[in-house]
Structure formats: structure tokens, C-alpha cells
Amino acid sequence: MYQFTVHTGSAVPLRRSNVDTDQIIPVRFLNRSQRTGHADSLFADWRDDPAFVLNQPQYQGATILVAGTEFGTGSSREYAVWALLDYGFRAVIAPRYGDIFRENALQNGLLPVELPTGAVEQLWDRVEARPDIPVTVDLQRLSVRCAGHSHPFALEEHARQRLLAGEDRIAQTLRHAERIAAFERGRRAALPVTT
Amino acid sequence: MNFDDGGFMGSTLAQKIWNQHVVHRSAGGDDLLYIDLHLLHEVNTPQAFDGLRAAGRRVRRPDLTLGTEDHNTPTVAIERVIRDPGSRRQSELMRSNCAEFGIPLHRLGDPRQGIVHVIGPELGLTRPGMTIVCCDSHTTTQGAFGALAFGIGTSQVEHVLATQTLALHRPDDMAVTINGRLPEGVSAKDLILAVIARIGTSGGQGHIIEYRGEAVSALSMEGRMTLCNMTVEAGSRAGVVAPDDTTLDYLSRRPGMPSGPQWDEEVAHWTALRSDPDAVFHKGIVLDADGLSPYVSWGTNPGQSIPLDARVPSPDDFTDPQQRSDAARALEYIGLRPGTPMRDVPVDAVFIGSCTNGRIEDLRAAADVLRGRRVADGVHLIIVPGSAAVRARAEEEGLAEVFARAGADFRAAAGCSMCAALNEDRLRPGQRAASTNNRNFEGRQGKGSRTHIVSPAVAAATSVAGRLAAPSDL
Numbered sequence A: 001m002y003q004f005t006v007h008t009g010s011a012v013p014l015r016r017s018n019v020d021t022d023q024i025i026p027v028r029f030l031n032r033s034q035r036t037g038h039a040d041s042l043f044a045d046w047r048d049d050p051a052f053v054l055n056q057p058q059y060q061g062a063t064i065l066v067a068g069t070e071f072g073t074g075s076s077r078e079y080a081v082w083a084l085l086d087y088g089f090r091a092v093i094a095p096r097y098g099d100i101f102r103e104n105a106l107q108n109g110l111l112p113v114e115l116p117t118g119a120v121e122q123l124w125d126r127v128e129a130r131p132d133i134p135v136t137v138d139l140q141r142l143s144v145r146c147a148g149h150s151h152p153f154a155l156e157e158h159a160r161q162r163l164l165a166g167e168d169r170i171a172q173t174l175r176h177a178e179r180i181a182a183f184e185r186g187r188r189a190a191l192p193v194t195t
Numbered sequence B: 001m002n003f004d005d006g007g008f009m010g011s012t013l014a015q016k017i018w019n020q021h022v023v024h025r026s027a028g029g030d031d032l033l034y035i036d037l038h039l040l041h042e043v044n045t046p047q048a049f050d051g052l053r054a055a056g057r058r059v060r061r062p063d064l065t066l067g068t069e070d071h072n073t074p075t076v077a078i079e080r081v082i083r084d085p086g087s088r089r090q091s092e093l094m095r096s097n098c099a100e101f102g103i104p105l106h107r108l109g110d111p112r113q114g115i116v117h118v119i120g121p122e123l124g125l126t127r128p129g130m131t132i133v134c135c136d137s138h139t140t141t142q143g144a145f146g147a148l149a150f151g152i153g154t155s156q157v158e159h160v161l162a163t164q165t166l167a168l169h170r171p172d173d174m175a176v177t178i179n180g181r182l183p184e185g186v187s188a189k190d191l192i193l194a195v196i197a198r199i200g201t202s203g204g205q206g207h208i209i210e211y212r213g214e215a216v217s218a219l220s221m222e223g224r225m226t227l228c229n230m231t232v233e234a235g236s237r238a239g240v241v242a243p244d245d246t247t248l249d250y251l252s253r254r255p256g257m258p259s260g261p262q263w264d265e266e267v268a269h270w271t272a273l274r275s276d277p278d279a280v281f282h283k284g285i286v287l288d289a290d291g292l293s294p295y296v297s298w299g300t301n302p303g304q305s306i307p308l309d310a311r312v313p314s315p316d317d318f319t320d321p322q323q324r325s326d327a328a329r330a331l332e333y334i335g336l337r338p339g340t341p342m343r344d345v346p347v348d349a350v351f352i353g354s355c356t357n358g359r360i361e362d363l364r365a366a367a368d369v370l371r372g373r374r375v376a377d378g379v380h381l382i383i384v385p386g387s388a389a390v391r392a393r394a395e396e397e398g399l400a401e402v403f404a405r406a407g408a409d410f411r412a413a414a415g416c417s418m419c420a421a422l423n424e425d426r427l428r429p430g431q432r433a434a435s436t437n438n439r440n441f442e443g444r445q446g447k448g449s450r451t452h453i454v455s456p457a458v459a460a461a462t463s464v465a466g467r468l469a470a471p472s473d474l
């Protein structure tokens, strides 16, 4: 459903670690029932501060967020991913992610790239020195390229294939409907039901 | 290393449950896992139902799915209308979606309503060896029963609704062994805060944690739920405790349990669920319970926790540059000066409740402290039951009366309340609370709110003292 192959854009350096999903989108914006329309909610509390990096004119229009480690920890809210996408981000680069956030990002085609701290710091420095410097995130070749430097990254092969092909995961699973039915026939009768 | 079901080497409890649920193993390394129980709440689900409708899909197993209302619901009075139009709409959608797809829903006012992670165990739906998912990170709570329980996002909710399965990469295994015995006055909450302070917010990442050891065996089911609840705060996907007599005793008192020979059969199945003696964990830590004391968070993530006896740390105490800058930022937000004894920190509010500590045992612990005492002037103590059943039980046991006499605000309806800050219960900017919830993130309990995570006993003592305190300080 959501495809990602190669993306080139400008980046924003977010020099913070442990950016939890409560910061990415504060809870008061979770009262919406759609997948879209969350751009203004992104980092809403931090954006109150004029000095916050997303408010700086040189980073307007950026499509790649470069953050510190443990990005997206905490609550499972997929709103965090939707808000990043709505704002215009196509990829995040950080040393490590909260597990559920990472999975949610993959589900929505927002690429969570894992680079070592050293590489992230280099990117921060380069982007701060030249905010319009193009950064390329290449899922085909599994590399991030910027100013002639190339940083390799890893992603589970099945997730990579799925993103490259843009496959609908539910449709994929439903191809195993027979196996699921067979499994169900073998379940113990004593297992609880809700109805 | 292990070789699937009962192969050549020992398996962990988590591996056994996992292997029993694999529908299909893909070449890419993903396992298609069957889900035994799918719980829903109103906030993270409307988009999943929209997705189903758009694709013309049905819910495969409504009979393995259950909805509840907990995040948006008012707690002051059951008949109260949700004021925020967006939240009200979400609750209406929950009702219409469940009706349309045939999913049972425990609405506000139903005696079986409550926080999603509280009612699963209470209703006897959470049992050892099951796979349980919910659109909420604290689904890990239910690992206390020796079930594989974890939080998922909305897209995965849609996937489970449509297929009753999830395609997942199997996490590694981590053992957290707690030897010794918790001293008097030290609870499961203090224990888990100590664990997270030790291993950090990413210490369990990519792993399922199995809690084991003497101190874990000695915990009640409620205590084990508190422990597994906050597993996610250590970055872990899920936490498990092997079922034992304590588990069986709890289950035997649940509704809908099989009886006679069928019960015996279940017991045999459940008690076989334990890590083999030669099971290999990818990593582990060992902690001694004997030396523990009440813990409290000082910063803006749960890993930033210390003993209540300690003083606010200084950024200079941290050698890691990242931790140092995190600490400086956290101290600025939380408004504390390094060197201040934690006991000198005054609070405006105290919140007792949430899926971490909103069960009857937690309310009993609070009542034991509050009996014959008064909440300090200027402090608002709000107590919110984790479920309607917890509220009813608290009345039966006379706890409600203890709370009323102490001047506490014991809420009529169950829900997440001031843990989610989605309903009207929230702190004002700059207000400081001692809270039995699980997250002290910036703004978690309302924009600009400051949270100190504590146990129910410390929360109650703090409400009486007006500053962070243990019952022994009163």
C-alpha cells in the first residue's frame, strides 16, 4: 500500500534523544478519528518555542528528520507517524527507535533508518552548516548519502521488499487464509471467547 | 539457540508460546502469529475500522475481540457527557463500529467496563499461554499470567481484525532475575522502577523479558501485573512471568473458567509453560530485592528514577554525554535543583489509578495509609478505579469510606483519567503530581505538567505530607 524506494530531500537536525511519542504528538490531539490532518499537531508543545528547530526558516520544506537515539518510545499511538507524514517527512534517521513506533512507521511507509550515533552526528553537523544540502535515503541500496559520504544501514529483508513493492500487508496475509483456518481448527476448545 | 517446538535444546517460556502460535513461517524471517485475544479501546481504532470498510473486509473473529471505553471517558459521574466533541465522536464511533462488526463492547456504565488492561484479567479472558494484543503499549500488563501480550499500532489492529494474525519478527529473550525478598513497604512498583533505572529505557529493546526469581514468585498477581505493565518503559516488547500456584489461584476465582476434568486439563497445559532449565536467554540481569527501598522518578522518562531517600541528581553525575544533556533538560522541565532531597519536593496533586496501579490491591495499599489521616491542605488527591468492578469492590470493603474521610476525591467511574489526560482530569501547566501511573514524559498529565512516578503507598503518604513521602515518614 505504501511504497518507498529512493528519496532525496533536505533534512532537519533534531538534537534530542528519548523523543517519546507524547512529544511527537501530544495526547490532546488524539481526539481525531482520521488518519490525516495531523500536520499542525506535530511536536505541538515544542513548536510553541520560536527557537525550536522546526520553526527555523532554513528548515522549512525538509522531508527527512535526523534525531537522537530512542526516537518514538512510549505510547503506541500511530498518530505520531501520521503527524510526521502529514508534516511532510518521508524518512527519519536515528540510532534507535521505540519498537512500536518503528513498526508503525514501516506500516505507513515512513522509513525509520537506523544509523550509528557517529553518522547521525555527522549529518547534524553537515545539515546545520548547510541546511539545504540534499540528503538521499536509498532503500534499494540501503544507504544514506550526503555530500559525497555514504552511510550503509540495515533493514529486515521482508520489510524492505514490502516497502519497495508497496504491498498491502493484509492482502498478503489473506493469501494464507487456508493455513489460518487450519490453525483455528487445531486450537484448544477451552480457550476463552468474548461473546 | 533453540530448534522450535521441543527440539534439541531448551526453550524459554516466551519461545514456547510463540512457537505454539506460528501459523506460517515465511522465508523472509517473519512469523505469522495467531492472536488469541484482541482488545480494543476507543482512541486508536476508528481508522482501522475505516480501513476495513474501504477494503470491504470483515472482522474474522469478533468472538476473540473485545472493546471497552476507558481513555476518553469521564470519571466524575457515569452519566456525564464527554465534553470534547472529538473525543465524544471517537466514543460514538467505537459504539457504531463494534455494533456494525459484531464485536462485544463494555460501555461506560457496564459493570464489566474498565481500563482495557485491567478488565482482561478480571474477566478471566487473560490466561497463560495466550497471545494477546491491543492498540495500547501497556498490553504488556497481561504478561503477568504467562501470556505473550503486547501493544500494536492502528495498522496492525486492522490487520488483526481482518486476519486474526500478525506477521512479526521474533524478539530475543532477556531474563530479569530478582533474588531475595522485597522489604516491608516496598512494592512491585518500586521494584520495576529500580529495574528500569538500572537497565534504562532501551535496556529491554528487541527483547521479551522474563521476570523470575524468589521475589517475583512472592508477588501477587496484581504485583506481577504492575511489573509487566512497565516492561514497555524499558523498551521491551513484552514481559512474562511463568504461571504458578498464585496464577492458578487467581484464575480459579475468575468467571467463565472451565471446571472438572477440563480445568485439570487446562492446569496441566498452563503449568507446562515454563522456561526449560537449559533455555538460553540472549541477555539478562540479576537484582537483589533485599536492599530495595521505595523509588520515585525525578526526571521526564521512567529510567530517571532514584530511591526516595536520595537527592535530585546533577547532570554532572552522568558520564555519558547523552545522559548528561538529557538530565539537564529533564531538570529544567521538572523544575528541580540538583542536591535537593526528594522528600523536600512538594506536590499540588496526587493521582492513584491507571493500568499500573488501579487495581483493588493498590486501593487497599492506599487506604491502609489514609485510614485515620487527612490529605494535606492544598493537595488534591484523586483516586480513580481501574474498573467498575474495582470501584464496586472498594465500596464493599469500606475503602470508599476511608477515602472520603481522608478528603480524597474517589471517582465514580473507571478509566485512564489523569494517566492519559484525555478527559477533563489533567494538571495545569507547572503543577506537580505524585502519580501511580507509568509515564513521566513532558506534558503527559496535561501541558506543562510535572509527574513523579510512585507506588500507591508512597502516593497516599505524599498526599498526607504534602511532599514526597513514604508511609514510614508519617
Ligand code: SF4
Residues within 6 Å of the ligand: B070, B071, B115, B116, B117, B136, B138, B354, B355, B356, B415, B416, B419, B420, B437, B438
Ligand atoms: S491507564 Fe494510562 S497507560 Fe494505562 S491504558 Fe490508560 S492511558 Fe494507557
